[in-house]
Amino acid sequence: MERPIIKTDHLTFSYHTDGEATPPVLTDVSLEIADGSFVAVLGHNGSGKSTLAKHMNAILLPTGGKVYVDGLDTSNEDLLLDVRRTVGMVFQNPDNQIVANVVEEDVAFAPENLGIPSAEIRQRVDEALAAVGMSEFATHAPHLLSGGQKQRVAIAGVIAMRPRCIVLDEPTAMLDPVGRAEVMRTIKTLNRKSGVTVVLITHHMDEAAQADRLIVMAGGHVVADGTPKTVFSDVEGLRNVGLTVPDTVELLYELRQDGLDLPLDALTDDECANALYKLLA
Amino acid sequence: METILQLEHLSHIYSAGTPFEHSALVDVDFSIYRGEYLGIIGRTGSGKSTLIQHFNGLLKPTSGRVLFEGKDIWETKERTRATRFRVGLVFQYPEYQLFEETVYRDISFGPRNMGLDDTEVDRRTRDAAAFVGLPDAVLQKSPFELSGGQKRRVAIAGVIAMGPSVLVLDEPTAGLDPVGVESILSNIRDYHQAKNATIILVSHSMEEVARTVDRLVVVSDGHIPFTGTPREVFSHGAELENLGLGLPQMTRVFHRLRALGVDIDPSVYTIAQARAAILAKLGKGAV
Amino acid sequence: MALRDITLGQYFPGHTIVHRLDPRTKLLFTILFIVALFLCKTIVSYAIVAAVLAISILLSRIKPATILRGMKPVMLIIVITAMLNILYTTGEGTPLFQLWIFRIYPEGFLTAFYMILRIMLLITCTFLLTYTTSPILLTDGLELLLSPLKKLHAPIHELSMMMSIALRFIPTLIEETDKIMSAQKARGADFETGNLFQKARALVPLLVPLFISAFRRADELAIAMECRCYHGGEGRTRLRQLRYTTADYWVLAAGLALCVLIGVLRHFGW
Numbered sequence: 001m002e003r004p005i006i007k008t009d010h011l012t013f014s015y016h017t018d019g020e021a022t023p024p025v026l027t028d029v030s031l032e033i034a035d036g037s038f039v040a041v042l043g044h045n046g047s048g049k050s051t052l053a054k055h056m057n058a059i060l061l062p063t064g065g066k067v068y069v070d071g072l073d074t075s076n077e078d079l080l081l082d083v084r085r086t087v088g089m090v091f092q093n094p095d096n097q098i099v100a101n102v103v104e105e106d107v108a109f110a111p112e113n114l115g116i117p118s119a120e121i122r123q124r125v126d127e128a129l130a131a132v133g134m135s136e137f138a139t140h141a142p143h144l145l146s147g148g149q150k151q152r153v154a155i156a157g158v159i160a161m162r163p164r165c166i167v168l169d170e171p172t173a174m175l176d177p178v179g180r181a182e183v184m185r186t187i188k189t190l191n192r193k194s195g196v197t198v199v200l201i202t203h204h205m206d207e208a209a210q211a212d213r214l215i216v217m218a219g220g221h222v223v224a225d226g227t228p229k230t231v232f233s234d235v236e237g238l239r240n241v242g243l244t245v246p247d248t249v250e251l252l253y254e255l256r257q258d259g260l261d262l263p264l265d266a267l268t269d270d271e272c273a274n275a276l277y278k279l280l281a
Numbered sequence: 282m283e284t285i286l287q288l289e290h291l292s293h294i295y296s297a298g299t300p301f302e303h304s305a306l307v308d309v310d311f312s313i314y315r316g317e318y319l320g321i322i323g324r325t326g327s328g329k330s331t332l333i334q335h336f337n338g339l340l341k342p343t344s345g346r347v348l349f350e351g352k353d354i355w356e357t358k359e360r361t362r363a364t365r366f367r368v369g370l371v372f373q374y375p376e377y378q379l380f381e382e383t384v385y386r387d388i389s390f391g392p393r394n395m396g397l398d399d400t401e402v403d404r405r406t407r408d409a410a411a412f413v414g415l416p417d418a419v420l421q422k423s424p425f426e427l428s429g430g431q432k433r434r435v436a437i438a439g440v441i442a443m444g445p446s447v448l449v450l451d452e453p454t455a456g457l458d459p460v461g462v463e464s465i466l467s468n469i470r471d472y473h474q475a476k477n478a479t480i481i482l483v484s485h486s487m488e489e490v491a492r493t494v495d496r497l498v499v500v501s502d503g504h505i506p507f508t509g510t511p512r513e514v515f516s517h518g519a520e521l522e523n524l525g526l527g528l529p530q531m532t533r534v535f536h537r538l539r540a541l542g543v544d545i546d547p548s549v550y551t552i553a554q555a556r557a558a559i560l561a562k563l564g565k566g567a568v
Numbered sequence: 569m570a571l572r573d574i575t576l577g578q579y580f581p582g583h584t585i586v587h588r589l590d591p592r593t594k595l596l597f598t599i600l601f602i603v604a605l606f607l608c609k610t611i612v613s614y615a616i617v618a619a620v621l622a623i624s625i626l627l628s629r630i631k632p633a634t635i636l637r638g639m640k641p642v643m644l645i646i647v648i649t650a651m652l653n654i655l656y657t658t659g660e661g662t663p664l665f666q667l668w669i670f671r672i673y674p675e676g677f678l679t680a681f682y683m684i685l686r687i688m689l690l691i692t693c694t695f696l697l698t699y700t701t702s703p704i705l706l707t708d709g710l711e712l713l714l715s716p717l718k719k720l721h722a723p724i725h726e727l728s729m730m731m732s733i734a735l736r737f738i739p740t741l742i743e744e745t746d747k748i749m750s751a752q753k754a755r756g757a758d759f760e761t762g763n764l765f766q767k768a769r770a771l772v773p774l775l776v777p778l779f780i781s782a783f784r785r786a787d788e789l790a791i792a793m794e795c796r797c798y799h800g801g802e803g804r805t806r807l808r809q810l811r812y813t814t815a816d817y818w819v820l821a822a823g824l825a826l827c828v829l830i831g832v833l834r835h836f837g838w
Contacts, residue, residue, distance in 0.1 A: 044458040045429065059791055081797055089795040092456075096785045097792035101579055101736050105704045108807035110796035115803040125807060139581045143739045146325060157796060173456045176325045176485040178525045203458045206530075244459040247488065247530040247552055254556050260563075269530065273537030280543050280562055339750050362756070370754040378751040380776035390773065394756030425780070439755060 004032035005165045005197045006056050012064030025051045027220045038191045038198045040208040043217035044242040053169045053201045057087040088158030090168040094150035104138040110161040128156040132186050148179025165197035205246045209267040229265035248272035286313040291345035293331050305331040307503040320494030321483045324525045328503040333449050337368035366395050369445030373452045375436030384435050385420040391443040409442035413468045430461045449481040491529040491550040512548050531555040579702050586628035586700045591709030593816040598697050600823035604830040610838045613830050628700050635695050646687050653680040703735035725801030748777050
């Protein structure tokens with residue numbers, strides 16, 4: 001196997017207050033994220049999923065174990081900029097990550113920090129805006145955009161660094177369904193077309209269902225890891241950690257309880273309809 | 282059914298007479314009934330936030346009237362102010378409006394503004410805290426020490442403490458995980474049942490409104506294209522999708538089933554209904 | 569008037585000649601304009617200065633109504649200044665009339681008139697600057713103009729970054745203030761009535777959440793900036809490299825000419 005883009009090796013983390021360690025937020029998390037994959041991390045609030053995300057580009061440093069980004073140890077301060085330009089980060093509230101008053105100037109922020117020549121910044125900004133479908137808004141003021149548009153600008157601001165991986169920490173939590181769909185479409189295109197590794201932190205089942213791989217966090221541990229179909233088939237297991245399954249799986253699960261022979265791994269409308277069709281026809 | 286709130290030809294124009302002028306609501310006309318659980322759905326920017334701020338007189342109609350229990354809420358200053366307490370409005374992300382030193386004082390802010398005596402303020406504060414499931418131990422804590430979900434409960438309690446007969450909540454479950462969503466929705470249901478209060482739930486989640494409300498109002502572009510029971514509203518599938526509003530997932534699955542040639546009524550919108558429909562189709566009947 | 573109507577410090581994107589000028593040119597021209605304005609003595613000079621400003625506004629295609637609306641928040645200050653001028657200016661001739669302990673002279677009205685004219689022109693020209701220049705360019709321009717001071721270890725980059733972020737968050741915080749006010753009003757908070765003390769106390773439910781939110785935003789923004797490799801001004805490049813064009817030289821020349829003209833007029837008592 002190729003070198004994983006992100007590797008956590010027995011990662012443990014607890015916040016220190018007044019010199020005293022509080023109970024660990026993450027305990028012994030060992031994961032490898034393959035280059036080019038689309039991974040969703042699902043968990044209830046306080047499960048440690050955001051803390052995990054913050055370790056992926058050295059916003060937080062492990063209190064135990066190691067995190068490697070493309071083989072680089074994140075705790076090595078000399079490598080900080082290399083780590084951050086390899087793994088970009090998008091946060092929940094788009095308002096609090098947009099620095100500039102004009103869309104294109106905001107997208108240029110990271111390349112400017114990296115000391116890239118002006119002509120190339122221009123090129124990167126144009127490409128990044130095109131990649132998220134926001135080219136026509138290049139000279140608009142960000143505060144007048146919709147939530148979904150703002151979040152796409154934030155994504156463009158990260159991909160202008162040309163990172164190999166993007167970590168998105170609940171990027172759709174503050175958006176309406178249309179905004180959520182816009183962002184999900186953008187993320188998937190980036191992954192499929194440009195081969196950018198995507199790590200999506202979320203508590204929306206339907207978003208997690210769209211990934212190639214699904215990691216479930218609870219109490220600072222990884223409690224499930226596999227394809228969305230296998231993970232969501234464990235309806236009881238997910239309920240035990242305060243999560244639900246997509247409505248389609250829930251329906252099939254309940255019908256199975258009624259003694260019907262149905263598969264559980266139907267994540268899309270079509271898959272669910274087809275499963276029911278086979279039963280009814 | 283007794284009407285509690287009535288909107289008559291309500292229009293609202295922002296920044297009138299400036300280059301930013303735009304009509305947020307155009308000739309909106311509908312009634313809300315005492316004790317009903319009403320859902321309002323619409324996209325961001327559809328005018329739904331503007332609409333609900335007319336219910337308690339935070340915004341003044343550019344034209345048209347708002348009647349509470351048959352009386353124009355803008356008739357006198359006193360009436361406008363009194364309406365604020367009768368129609369409680371919980372804004373989106375209400376936890377960001379907490380400001381007091383203790384949870385108790387924050388919840389009691391509304392009742393104190395009503396000019397009630399201390400014992401009544403105390404009774405209402407404790408009542409409201411109980412409604413949202415806040416234990417006594419939390420009352421003397423600073424609201425800023427609490428978790429996000431608990432902060433939201435405190436904020437909702439702060440509105441419930443005024444004892445409103447109409448409780449309006451703007452996306453009360455936004456950003457919460459499934460457990461948090463369920464518990465907030467059940468708190469609201471409890472208030473609805475215990476006080477026979479009118480509940481108005483603003484949401485953009487079709488699944489959420491589908492399983493909670495009795496009646497739905499769709500807001501789009503400052504107009505109300507559809508109102509009715511969820512079943513009636515969801516029967517306008519294609520039109521809703523054109524307005525940027527989806528259908529509940531169960532409804533979508535049943536539409537697909539029909540497209541596959543199964544003769545089944547597609548007007549289901551909850552998992553329970555879907556399950557019953559499938560079982561009925563198989564001749565088993567709901568268990 | 570709702571808070572959201574405030575346009576102070578706002579930028580209206582455009583592609584006019586005024587928008588495209590180098591920000592340094594606009595900053596220097598604004599300074600020259602203000603100097604000229606303060607050299608004005610008579611209506612003739614004021615008319616010339618006002619005409620220059622009017623032409624600039626025309627070229628920028630900013631609607632005069634927008635500027636007038638932006639003026640609203642400062643109207644009160646203007647009126648008070650004018651009143652004080654009318655009340656306190658003493659003239660040489662006989663007073664027009666007596667108002668309580670004040671003697672009102674015709675000169676008072678004249679001074680007040682010039683004062684209003686001066687403040688309005690001053691505000692309008694700074695509005696034109698911010699309306700037509702993106703805050704980032706403005707701070708870039710300021711940073712470059714002041715960059716000689718970096719040699720003296722003055723934190724010029726940090727200051728200009730702070731300024732541009734402050735400008736970026738003004739609309740966001742105004743919106744937030746509006747929202748929190750509505751939310752507290754929904755709980756019966758009263759921001760309008762009562763004496764000064766009561767009004768100040770009524771602001772607590774507004775200011776506490778606003779400060780907490782501003783700190784939270786600052787915190788999140790700092791992390792987001794670090795994630796985008798921000799590490800101070802060292803080695804930073806720019807999307808837009810500022811370069812003077814022929815138009816810039818003409819505008820600067822015009823600004824200088826204006827100053828000289830008004831100075832000469834003043835010298836000859838105009």
